[in-house]
Amino acid sequence: MSLHKPWRTRIGALSVVLCGTLASTLLTAAGARAEDSTWTVRDQPDGPRAELRLDRATGSLGLTVSREGGTVIAPSPVGIVTERADLTSGLGFLGRSDRSVDEHYRTGAGKTRSRTVHMRESRFRFRTAAGARLDLLVRASADGVAYRYVLPGDTGNVLREASAFTLPEGASAWLGNYRKDNENLFNAYSATGAPAGEYMMQGLFRTKGGYALVAESDVTGSYSGARLVHDTGSPTYRVKLWDEQVQVKGALTTPWRAVVTGDLATVTESTFTDDLAPAPKVRDTSWIKPGRALWTWLAGGRPAGRSLEMQKGYVDYAAARHWPYTVVDAGWYFDPDQWDVTDPGWQSHSWIPELVRYGRERGVGIQVWIHHRDLDTAEERAQWLPTLEKWGVKGVKIDFMDSEAQETFRWYDEILPETAAHHLLVNFHGSTIPKGIQRTWPHVMSLEGVNGEEKKTNTAQHLTTLPFTRNVIGSMDFTPGAFHRPNRPNAASDAGELGLSALYESGVQNLAGTPESYEARPVARHFLEQLPDVWDDTRLLAGEPGSSAVLARRNGSRWFIGGTYAGTAHTAEVPLRIGAGRWLVETVTDGPAGLVRTARVVRGGDALSVDVVADGGFAAVACRWAPGRTSCDR
Structure with a gap:
């Protein structure tokens, strides 16, 4: 079946047809034939x-x-x-x-x-x-x-x-x-x-x-x-x-x-x-900035959420990579050794303002995790949201709604304009799925609603199905990049794990690896340093749900490509459907001693041959070729 889009040229006369003969568009029930x-x-x-x-x-x-x-x-x-x-x-x-x-x-x-x-x-x-x-x-x-x-x-x-x-x-x-x-x-x-x-x-x-x-x-x-x-x-x-x-x-x-x-x-x-979905309800969107984030939960767990010094280390690492955010997950306001949220002066005890200051000096914004139960009333929101804005926090990851009841959607109706008013980006976890929410509320960067990297039950077939199901309808916080996790279905393919960072779209792409895992894989680290924060276009290059998925996403003049496969090792032939002419394509694949970065010149429309291991994948970046150009780096 063709993978090409239907012709989208708008025609002057739109085809809207009444089948059969209608004497009028206003008929009574008694008069209709x-x-x-x-x-x-x-x-x-x-x-x-x-x-x-x-x-x-x-x-x-x-x-x-x-x-x-x-x-x-x-x-x-x-x-x-x-x-x-x-x-x-x-x-x-x-x-x-x-x-x-x-x-x-x-x-x-x-x-x-x-x-x-x-x-x-x-x-x-x-x-x-x-x-x-x-x-x-x-x-x-x-x-x-x-x-x-x-x-x-x-x-x-x-x-x-x-x-x-x-x-x-x-x-x-x-x-x-x-x-x-x-x-x-x-x-x-x-x-x-x-x-x-x-x-x-x-x-x-x-x-x-x-x-x-x-x-x-x-x-x-x-x-x-x-x-x-x-x-x-x-x-x-x-x-x-x-x-x-x-x-x-x-x-x-x-x-x-x-x-x-x-x-x-x-x-x-x-x-x-x-x-x-309805038109956007946020007038001033100048503060809404998507971006990559070093997510400290899979990197450090609850101890990281309780440690200012550990969080400063993550900020340093993100700054060196030019990643715009770090996300402080659970633990930062539950640690009894730090402060008690029942204390009327609890705001003065938090180290988050110090972390925000530290990050600001290094060009890294701070986002924080918070439980839904601490934002489920108007009184709690009036306490938390202005405080987070005052501290300089850039976004909130709100977790554990665990409901699609009418009452829960009423809560979404309340918190969405409130977070926008306080200039807080939002990532919903334990949540519904997008359902058009990102058009109406463009400060919603992502939603979970997916069996993601945290889970131990994922399969290679599931990974290849997500681009055709869940990620079609909006940003998906799968949290790729956890190279240190031995139970991921593509554990034998670091290239496949790397490719998920481009294959899956999320307004805040929470990268879930440890700094040590990135340092052990300099080729992967380099690719993630080049990865853009927003996309101008998306194209499916190849795939079949449950078997394979290869997508190309464009930022400016460069295309980033991610591919994942379920099944035996083979050489994949991927149509380079990104435009005519010559392209310099740098692929990242799995080699005997680790990740291998290879550059070649390919004509648009020709097949890109890529060796993939069993249940593996690849990552790539493509840019216009010119004589003497050997890299797509910026």
């Missing part, structure tokens, strides 16, 4: 097509997604049930209106900082015989289809959605079992053969119509987080809400149910879930 019960929404002739069908016998709705003549999502139920109305059947069509969605925005982090959005949106209006109203908003773009419910009246609390995704025959699936912090392995199944159970709302499917990543966007405290539920032998994955009842007062607009679809490159490079 049978042939008027199917409608199509499409942005481009070669893009995905959403087909909405109203079963006139039952008054129920179904949605189909197709692409290039193949079915991506088979007819799937659409509808919602509230305390006062069952909006899954008995619906009559009232009318339809259409508009174009054209936007441009910049993000603080992500696959690309500058983004242009073009979508077609159709609003379909329905009413039950009892007068309950339901509007269904459907959007289509070059890389996805999404829908959401709008309840214009006061219909009471939401009990459930009928929303589901039915896969066509023969579809494959990559799914992770659901858990409250979204930290589980992805595994491969057939779509019908996956075990019965609940799965994370980031399921990837391969169909004859292309790939489809099911996700959601724009989840706030007005609603509840969702997961996918599968029954034995069924091709259907139902949407289940965290809360038994979603509390609603007045009108309601639900989150988007999204299908990112296209060939594998289109899905991997997509920003569709961000594009669906």
Whole structure:
């Protein structure tokens, strides 16, 4: 299957078609004819097509997604049930209106900082015989289809959605079992053969119509987080809400149910879930600065969090590497030998201001870990956040929300503007997954929501699946670079571990190794010193979920490439899809005596041959070749 993006030239006449003959776009339920019960929404002739069908016998709705003549999502139920109305059947069509969605925005982090959005949106209006109203908003773009419910009246609390995704025959699936912090392995199944159970709302499917990543966007405290539920032998994955009842007062607009679809490159490079989210709510973004960080938890554990001297040593090491941050993890405010947080004068006892001063003198910003329970009330936030800003802390890593309940999303709604007001970057751990949050709140640098480097259960197959699932929908704090960890699945491949630093995107790339492990691997240290803090573009070069993944990310004129593989040792042939002309490519691979850095000249579009060890990988940097140029260093 082609890895190339669909042609994205915007055409003047957008294809939005009513299937069948419509005398008018404003029809009453009584006046609608049978042939008027199917409608199509499409942005481009070669893009995905959403087909909405109203079963006139039952008054129920179904949605189909197709692409290039193949079915991506088979007819799937659409509808919602509230305390006062069952909006899954008995619906009559009232009318339809259409508009174009054209936007441009910049993000603080992500696959690309500058983004242009073009979508077609159709609003379909329905009413039950009892007068309950339901509007269904459907959007289509070059890389996805999404829908959401709008309840214009006061219909009471939401009990459930009928929303589901039915896969066509023969579809494959990559799914992770659901858990409250979204930290589980992805595994491969057939779509019908996956075990019965609940799965994370980031399921990837391969169909004859292309790939489809099911996700959601724009989840706030007005609603509840969702997961996918599968029954034995069924091709259907139902949407289940965290809360038994979603509390609603007045009108309601639900989150988007999204299908990112296209060939594998289109899905991997997509920003569709961000594009669906509301516009940024932070006006002044000059203080928002992504960057690499020396993460001191895997490097030093809780003792490091309790020691100012150890933290100063990490600052010195980060400064020498030109890494802009260090992250002080758990322990710094729990040590009874330092100070007691129940003491009214606790702020004066912390050594964090001294560390901030020390780091500032060396060009290194300090970020700190803090437990959710210490920020879960307005009073606690009013104590902590101004204090951290006063100290000069650059960001907070907030941990252990462990919930996707409506109440938790209300907490996100409260803390996001508060952290922005105090100029604090945010990294959420033990959390939900992005769901468009980084567009609306660009100071959110990353979220965990991944079975990352800390875990001892990772597999090489999981590593190769993440670029096509979890990392598609937003920054992912996997924390690569822990060369000293013997239980990592690529333990025999330091080159593979190094490649993860470019393969996985995170606004704050928390590098998890020890200074000693970097010093023992000067080739890896050199690559990490060159690694940029932000990306201008991202391209999939090669890969297949569960087998391999090779991505190239551009900063300015240089491309950084990361590759990971599951399976036996072999020579990988990677298409250098980064532009025409000659490129100087420096690869880092595993050699008999350690990492090997090799420079060669390759033409854009040609294959880059790379030797990889079993369950291994590689890292590379490419720059324009010129006579006499032997390095891509700056």
